Amino acid sequence: MGETVNTARTSAPDGASMNAHRLLGTALALLAVSPLFLGTASAADVNQTIVASGFQFHLGTASGTSAPTITVAPGDVLRLQIENVDAAAHTFTSVHFGVDEPLAAGSVSNPTVIFVNITTDSGDVGTWQFHCTPHASGADEQRTGMVGAIQVSSGTPPPPTPGFEALAAIGALAVAFAIVVLRKRR
Numbered sequence: 001m002g003e004t005v006n007t008a009r010t011s012a013p014d015g016a017s018m019n020a021h022r023l024l025g026t027a028l029a030l031l032a033v034s035p036l037f038l039g040t041a042s043a044a045d046v047n048q049t050i051v052a053s054g055f056q057f058h059l060g061t062a063s064g065t066s067a068p069t070i071t072v073a074p075g076d077v078l079r080l081q082i083e084n085v086d087a088a089a090h091t092f093t094s095v096h097f098g099v100d101e102p103l104a105a106g107s108v109s110n111p112t113v114i115f116v117n118i119t120t121d122s123g124d125v126g127t128w129q130f131h132c133t134p135h136a137s138g139a140d141e142q143r144t145g146m147v148g149a150i151q152v153s154s155g156t157p158p159p160p161t162p163g164f165e166a167l168a169a170i171g172a173l174a175v176a177f178a179i180v181v182l183r184k185r186r
């Protein structure tokens, strides 16, 4: 009688053990493949509005952050809509990106609007100022006054932490499955 039970018990753990191995194999395969999805930052269009108001550049609206830093990833195309609501002429000038566009005087009700597209690549990683020629002073990347910056950062997006968390979650899931399968042996 005891022998029959033992036979049944010997075969059950073998099956469970095989399932556990398959699950672990699948989990490892997921771990190997997941960086392809999590780590690849594909080039994107980044749309931003910059408003020249009160002799400052503002992000989004005339009351938005002044002297803003706009962050993009290498390969992104930064599509800027630049408005001037001041009754004075400005320029939108970026030495690094070779942009120097006049911004004729405008008003809140009738702003001057121009469009500037900046295509970045891995060689642009860094922080690069833009400025208004008549209303900023100092040397390249150290100007003060009517300025802002474009930060080209390979770390964003996506930040590395969520990617790592996703990997940890997949790993934890694999361990949980393995525990469930192993418990079925009892």
Ligand SMILES: [Cu+2]
Pocket (backbone or CB within 6 Å): 055, 089, 090, 091, 132, 133, 134, 135, 146
């Ligand atoms: Cu200006």
